[in-house]
Amino acid sequence: xxxxxxxxFPLAYPQENMTKEKLxxxxxxxxxxxLQTLATMGPMHGYGIARRIEEVGADALLLNQGTIYAALVRxxxxxxxxAEWGTSDNNRKAKYYQLTARGRRxxxxxxxxxxxxxxxxxxxxxxxxxxx
Numbered sequence: 001x002x003x004x005x006x007x008x009f010p011l012a013y014p015q016e017n018m019t020k021e022k023l024x025x026x027x028x029x030x031x032x033x034x035l036q037t038l039a040t041m042g043p044m045h046g047y048g049i050a051r052r053i054e055e056v057g058a059d060a061l062l063l064n065q066g067t068i069y070a071a072l073v074r075x076x077x078x079x080x081x082x083a084e085w086g087t088s089d090n091n092r093k094a095k096y097y098q099l100t101a102r103g104r105r106x107x108x109x110x111x112x113x114x115x116x117x118x119x120x121x122x123x124x125x126x127x128x129x130x131x132x
Contacts, residue, residue: 025061028110029114030063030068031071031080032107032110032111032114033053034049034053034068034071034075034081035080035081035106035110036107037049037052037053038097038098038099038103039099039104042098043084043097044096045086045094045096045097046065046068046095046097047065047094049072050063050068072097075097075103078106079100079102079103080100080102080103080106081097081098081099083095083096083097083098084098
């Protein structure tokens with residue numbers, strides 16, 4: 001039996017055929033995007049995290065402040081990120097978030113799970129008949 005082809009769905013890269021509509025995030029995916037952003041970029045404040053996700057996602061996602069800050073509180077309570085007050089580029093007081101060791105482990109686990117689920121969804125969407 002042939003091994004099914006695996007399709008790699010990047011976590012937050014622009015897609016060529018993306019529509020102009022803003023996309024709704026699946027439950028739990030914002031946490032994954034925040035963890036990945038902090039792993040890639042290092043410590044950032046909440047506004048910067050939201051803008052980076054929107055930028056890398058080719059502006060297909062629109063994150064409001066309430067959504068991003070609720071996720072940051074949830075991630076902090078889970079001890080996957082930690083926060084420290086600092087000064088932003090425009091000389092304002094801002095809370096900077098960074099990934100913890102526990103958060104790195106969680107990111108690895110969630111990214112693996114996301115890949116497995118997206119491969120199954122892709123396989124089902126490609127299925128032509130009942131024997132696929």
